[in-house]
Amino acid sequence: MPAFLGVDVGGTFTDAVLVADGELRTAKVPTARRQEESVVAAARAVAAERIDRFTHGTTVATNALLERKGARTALVTTAGFEHVLHLRRQTRAHLYRLCAAHSEPLVPLERCVGVHERMTSDGVLEPLQLSTLPELDAEAVAVCLLHSYRHAEHERAVVEELRRRMPEAHVVASHEVAPEFREYERASTTAADAYLGPTTARYLRALAGSAAGAGLPEPLVMRSSGGVASIEAAASHPALVLVSGPAGGVVGAARIAAEAGFSDAIAFDMGGTSTDVCLITGGVAERTSERHVAGLPIRLPTVDVHTVGAGGGSIARVDAGGALRVGPESAGAEPGPACYGRGGTVPTVTDANLLLGRLPERLAGGVELDHAAAKRALGSMDPAAVVDVVNAEMLRALRVVSVERGHDPRDFALVAFGGAGPLHACALAEELGIRTVLVPEAAGVLSALGLVASDERRDRVESRLVPLGEAGQLPHEGEADLRYRGQSFELTISLGADLAERFHRAHEERYGYADRAREVELVAVRTADVRPGPRFELPPAPPLRVQGPSVLEQSGSTVWIPPGWVGVRDGSSTLVVTRT
């Protein structure tokens, strides 16, 4: 029997899942400052031996971006457009806080330089003069010339010249990483990729070393797209791993839903400080082609996770107008909710849940919950109101990914995971008309399980910008970004027969109208080479039937089954909660 290991590094804990010999073993260890050490410790905690496939989710790139600990980076653009990262899209950060600052660009003005050349969308307008490329003092260089999404010749020549001049530097061309029009977003993505290159490569080299030392195979690394890639591929374009962790969770949720017979589901991952939701249709997580990370636009394929700043540790307060607010401030892991008895005094969602009788006296990890401390923290605040307010926030996120995109949530199952997901899921399902909530046995480590199940995947995007009728033969599999000629937002439609008609229908679904007389434009073609992940069975957990109202403890999460709902586990590892 083959053995598969997944290790997911989070901010506080590193989770491991081992699937071998018809057995599922899970572990949580604290995350160390050096992530590679936690990875090995987590692998040891599940007694990983003779592993056939080792997959890994990391936050090294994300942290480097958030903490601004990347490489000393330079940016080369077409002369006259050097300030592209600083001009952004000219909007201010806050409509009414006039001096609110945007995220500082990754490249300071003095290292943003121009080279004389000019492409138009039709080709060369002004030849490249390499002699105008200044000497750069940098560890990494991003190159983003105008219209290179279509005409990359100049960009390629500049990159070659830089690699010759600066053999030690990490040089990235925008057409290699995000060949799509709109220069600011492309430059931002390229700059992030260059900025993160050296740090990420160092980490992945160290990880490969530690893994080898521990007798583990070389890990495959989770990318934002929901597929894993080799260490070498991940290190060459680290902007592609920025959403590694949430991607693992979504893949895990899709796997759980499929096993329970649902190809359409919503992944609902409620943690301590934030909540991620993502739509899964036809067994596949929805993807998007752009996402903001640490305040910077990253134009790369990403599972379309919608994040809200509220979770179990979110703090409740009454604002100046007398309204109850929950989050985005969080009690975090330290001191945590008041009921953890670690010195927290402000009321959190977890405290409210405890007072409502939805948490056990003692958590699975051994933490005794302090009822009196929770009561003191909430004071005169109604715990049910706190839960209502945070649920309203969750509900909004769930509607954004379903109703607002033309999907009826009543046709979906809700996959609840993360420490707090299974506590809130049934109430949310009730509001949305969802009939089935799925709670995986591994709800506390589902991202790591997703790593085990994930495909190997390499995404490609080709910028086209031609009328669909003139696009010629398209690949059979993959996706097309389509729009009515003249629009500037695209809808992504899977390739195949009746492409134009399916676009019209999708437009109608999402926006309430279609215009079949109008020309459809093909903006980009997205394809992926996919090598399917391993096949394995999740071992069944003991059968169970629980009628609500009831609190059910599982490893790593607590399930609240409200009145009118019943939870059944029968021959699988997933608890299926339905309305009676």
Added chain:
Amino acid sequence: MNIQLQVLGESLRAVAEEMGAVLIRSAFSANIKERRDCSTALFDDRGRMIAQAEHIPVHLGAMPDAVAAVVANDPEPGEVWILNDPFAGGTHLPDVTMVSRTELGFAVSRAHHADVGAVEPGSMPAMSRTLDEEGVVIPPTHLTAEALDELVAQMRNPDERRGDFRAQLAAHHLAEQRVEELCARRGRELVASAMDELYSYSERVVRAAIARIPDGRYEAGDVLEAIDGELTIRASVTVGGDELEIDFTGTSPQHDGNLNCPLAVARSASYFVVRCLTDPDLPASGGAFAPVHVTAPAGSLVHARRPAAVAAGNVETSSRIVDVLFAAFGHALDVPAQGQGTVNNVTLGNERFTYYETIGGGQGACPDGDGPSGVHVAMSNTLSTPVEALELQYPVRVERYQLRLGSGGGGEHRGGDGVVRELRALESMRVSLLTERRRHAPRGARGGAAAAPGRNLLNGTEVPAKVTLDLDGGDVVTIETPGGGGYGA
């Protein structure tokens, strides 16, 4: 506060936001889709604004007049009404507003359309003298299929206009559906109470904030750079308890150019300043402005009467009103230095195309930090059009798009820098420039230095702040936008 009402209020707010998302994503012109020059809102049965998804502040206070104008016509449920008449609920002609009745109250959308059939392509003429020259004036009208056909036929690029109108209609369709769902699920009564609560919540918060401003009467004035000389804007702000009175007595009479605006625009600008100085994070709702009373002499620049031209009022005069009001409040509170004070309107076009953009500049420095560079500073916050998107769609090439380094004023906190944007015409076309702060630089605050004023150039030679020019293929227009003033010596 009642939690049920609060939670329901969030749902109503979400509907306004979803309307905006649908409008932007399904629109056709760069102006709406790339620049997001649009806003959407829900109103209650009494015509009060409950929740607004405002992408730019200039739409803040200007919608209630539109709803009132339509309500006067007694619309039936299911009907969508349209208007742009600045003297009957509108602001300036390119901003076309739609109003429809929902199960409970009204849905409203307003979008800046790239052309509404003015004498100049783009409908932001620099030299207009009467409203008729600025495009098709639409009084409150029931929008039927025939009415829509008739309207777009009078505008340039009727096909694109139709696409944008349909995007607006899509937003209304959505609002109608969502409000009906909410009423069916929660009951009309409860939804109505939630609307009341959203309104009074904002009112409570803003009243409490106004009460903290020292009582008194504070005055200030500034000028606009009209073609044939300066125009004055004067305002007095009277703070009394938890109420504010803003009076524009002393402002120049309406003039022969297009810097005039209806009172709705003066109100928007006033609300913007109140918002910045009270609770910047408060979600937009009409209640926030219930304690703010704005008056101006009829026939003045900021309360103009038909047939005044108003193209620049909404974008330029509104910016100056903001400067004046910040200066007045500056006698009582710590306020930011002046920002670029213009949105630098540039319109290009011929019979084949029209393209409109506004350009960011320096924000004035604040008491607690530097002013950002290359941003919209007051009543606008529209996105720039990407160079590549612009060049793919229009016969225009961008030669340069850079920060105008050093144009911000110095001080303890520096003002933001303006930008330089250089556009080359690739065929014959007309350009209209409608800009301000070319003669009078943005001022610093508390000893901070003034910023560099802006400049407009044609093939390297300076041209006026407001001008319409014929361009040949190859001609280059350069816009250097003003910086923001510095704060503190």
